[in-house]
Amino acid sequence: MNPAGALARVALLLTLVAAPALSADPLVVYSARNEQLIKPLFDRYTRETGIEVRFTTADAAVLIERIAAEGRNSPADILMTVDAGELWRATERGLLRPLQSRVLADNIPAHLRDPEGRWFGLSMRARTLAYDPRKVDAASLSTYEALAEPRWKGKLCLRTSKKVYNQSLVAMLIAQQGEARTEQVVRGWIANLAAPVFANDTQLLEAIAAGQCEVGIVNTYYLGRILKDRPEFPVKLYWANQGSGGVHVNISGAGVVTTSRQPAAAQRFLEWLSAGEAQRFFAAVNAEYPANPAVGLDPLVAGWGTFESSQINLGKAGTLQPQAVRLMDRAGYR
């Protein structure tokens, strides 16, 4: 039989069944947070309230352009990202609307949400030092800046500066210490690299475990994921900058889209996510920290102990991000 013809028939069939059935007023989420981290929660919300939650995933920058292009016709009610800078960028474009919510204001600490109420952190992601305890004495570690010292020459591993997590980290360093000092630090890091920068934190952690380098900077949940599969994995975390600015944190968070036709329903959904079992699951599913301090930690995460985190409002990560990227270009951080 003719394969091209068969393909055509299959294709036609698929296009016909692709459109799902409509129900009353579903909420629509555009999410840069992955399907497997959000879908169980969305399903649960539907079970509890009867409100269907539809979503699509893509990079935040793409979702922002999509909302902007769709304009008044955008079906999006909520934009969800894995980084504060992207939410800040969405507010710059006028795509998120301010919410007056007692619940969200009570549940989410001030530095993890927009002062004007346009976005809210739902989980906290800590970016700190990871080290090889077989080679490094924890007492020799202290701050992000100290990794620029010559004693770490040939011992440091970093992830690419293309990842927004490093762009926010450098942006926050600029906010704390100024541009000149930060550039010095970044140059020092680059001079200390043991290997070309990695494409992701998992590779970086594997490199520490394999002995290619002794210390690096990672988001803690990457180690959490590895530890869930391999509890004996020989890399430990160190809380950076305790007593000097605190650990750099970022958020996975969300805001209600300006053109949403049901902002009240969207707000109720965010409020639901900010407390109780939903909030616990939101963080625990990926070994992150709940944004709501009243909510308990995943046992593995609790085992890493408590730490002082940076209290600077995360909107800064957005305002300073372009500056941080240029600084990293100048310093040769690829």
Next chain:
Amino acid sequence: MTRLTRAPAATVVLALLALPALLPIAATVLAWSSPETGIWAHQLEYVLPRVALNTLLLVFWVGLGSLLLGAGLGWLVAFHDFPGRGLFSWALLLPLAVPGYVLAVVAAGTLDYAGPVQSWLRAVGDLDLQRLQVRSLGGAALVLILTLYPYVYLLARVAFEGASRTMLEVAMTLGEDRRGHFRRVVLPMARPALAAGVALVCMETVADFGVVAAFNVDTLTTAIYRTWYGLFSLQAALQLAGLLVVVVMATAWLERRSRGREAYAATRPERERLPRRRLRGARAWAAMLAALMVLGLAFLLPVLQLSAWAWQHAADLDARYLDFALRSLGVAGSGALLVVAAALLHGYALARAGHAVARGLGRLATLGYALPGAVLAVGVFAPLNALGGLLQGTLVIMFIAYLARFLAVAAGPVEGGLARIHGGLDEAAATLGSSGPARLRRVHLPLLKGSLLVAAILVFVDLMKELPITLMTRPFGFETLSVRIFEMAAEGEWTRAALPAVMIVLVGLLPVYLLSRRMDHVA
């Protein structure tokens, strides 16, 4: 007379076909209306010189490597007989089904310092291979060659197999030996096909993000994304993309110019193929090993590693994967039909178009392939949304964007096929009263079948792997296998992404096999 009356119609057809690609290209041109001077000063000083050099080096090595590997294997398979030839002739296409970014991750995962190969070497031989860095420009070039050479191989094989016994006999009466015949007759006749293959490889290399991102090699494309995502300036990113389009246009123009007005055409489908030379002894083994090595590195070993990773996460496999697979097949199948049909129209219109404007439009229509996927997706999506919510929830925008991106892939083989149809055939057909659709069906289609199948295979596997356009323009809940890879990979869960990756390869296998077997019968 007919030429004059047909020309306007051809121009209209070309303009319509160019429209999808023109949307994002126009966006890159319009972006220049307000240059981001601050960003440009920075880019010129710290970014552009480095990424431009990297891009050039990468394109050079990948283009050269794919040409040598693809044409070499094509020559081996078309003109020689050795153990396993029949199998290799289609199996060498299989690496097409492996997405480049997947091969890159497998290479980084297995060959980097922390990977099993180097760990083992350190354990048994105290061998430290830190200098041999996979995550480098050279590594990226190798991975791209291994995933892209099949474009050249496929086109080269078809062109070589078109070489006929008659032509060899003519060449021999003119005093050529077999080698001279290859150099002076077969190779020049195959040149348009080889050039088309290498052009596709180069454009894909320029637009590649997955491989270079996995190895952290900075190219123009990564700079475009960094400007957009990191510096928050889509405007400046589009300006950079505009630069890229100009470079690609200039290169394509130069290539066509260097080919000049040479034209080669066959008067009828060749029934009498050149007899294959039977290789014996060491040569036969060498030929088989060479083919096996390429297949092993580009396909067998990576798929084995992916399968091992997928096995670790076998629990992920649920009934939904049947939907993902069917949807991938459906999208790739219907997309391939659409794009190949458009390429056929494009080829005819281009052949009839009298004046330069029409031909220019025809060329513009194929430039979308060189644009980074996400830039193209935004460039098509934004203007089409100006139509209001009309297209929301449909697949229309997705398919228009596919057309913008992949027309080039189908247009190459189709144009090559049309060029081989001798004008005299048309005249003969006209004398016999056969015209229009009848002539297309009875005279051209049988001659074009091979080229159309080649085009369909290439577009099909490209669509199976396609990510950025599908990701941005899909309706809610519309998940394909490549979208599945994104879901896992975006947060660095690469071993979990292996399951959908293996399925892309498996699902892509069957159509590639079927189509290439069929091609054997019609070529």
